Amino acid sequence: MISEDERRGRCFEGMGDALGAMYCDLNDHLVDVLLLWEQFEQLFGADEETVQVLNSAAPTFFGVVQAQFLDSVMLGISRLxxxxxxxxxxxxxxxxxxxFVSDLNLRDQVDGAIQIALADTKFARDHRNKRIAHTDLLHVQGCAAKRLPPANRQKIKAGLESICAVLEILNGHYLQSEFAYDTLIYGxxxxxxxxLLRGGLKHQDCEVEY
Known part of the structure; x- marks a missing residue:
């Protein structure tokens, strides 16, 4: 496994200093958002039984966690x-x-992928602008001409995949490799x-039966 300095060095060598630095920084921030999203999915997107465990253990706490995780992921998407x-x-x-992309054909390809990503993530920026980073008065009072678009798991997943696709173009062209964001493992x-909660609840049930 290569070190962080070695990884950045390869990017700088393949892409040039300016684009290499931007790619590495974007990649780091994207991985942070993906890590947060993976935690959300493990808690609230796995299956109904997992959600029941959370509701049995601490419904108020995990309700707050769900809302905060979702907003944090959308904030990360907006920033990217x-x-x-x-x-x-x-x-x-x-x-x-x-x-920063000198090859015009590659630049067009990157720009096309960016346009797709912007369309797929517009909902997140709308939520950031009206509700997360700011409290839009018309929205709060229900007087806004347009309601905020829904923010569900499918839209967030599609938005993240579109952002990953932009960076994979650079990775494939300059480094002849694939980062494979969807295979990242978070232990x-x-x-x-x-x-742990599932085991604790089973132990609690056993104590009650005893």
Whole structure:
């Protein structure tokens, strides 16, 4: 397994310093969001029995966790797809990539994938702008002309996959490899918590029966 410095060095060598640095930083932030999303899925997207375990153990706590995890994932998606510049501040965003790609055919390919990602993640930026990062008064009072779009697991998964696709284009072209985001393994995560809760509830049931 290569070190972080070696990994970044390979990116810089294959992509150049500017694009390599941007790719590595975007990849790191994307993996952080995917890690959070995986925890959400292990808790609330596995099966009905897991949800019942959470509700039996601590329904209020896990209700808060569910809402906060969902908002954090959408916030992460929004950041990764934000405008490259806000006022005088430069942002780390997939939309910053094209100017650093010298190959025009590749740039068109990257830009096309970015446009798909922006369409797939618009719902997340809407939630960020109106509800998560800001509290839009018209939205709160129910007076907004348009209601916020739904934010469900399917839309979040599709948005994350679209962002991954943008970075995989760079990975494949410059490094002749695939990061394979969907195969990432996160040990010791929320699934372990569910297993402990399940065991604890069974032990509690045994004590009651005794």
């Amino acid at each position: 797809t934000d405008s490259p510049v806000n006022s005088r501040q430069k942002n780390l965003s997939i939309r910053s990539i094209p100017p 010791g995560g929320a699934g372990s918590v569910v297993a």
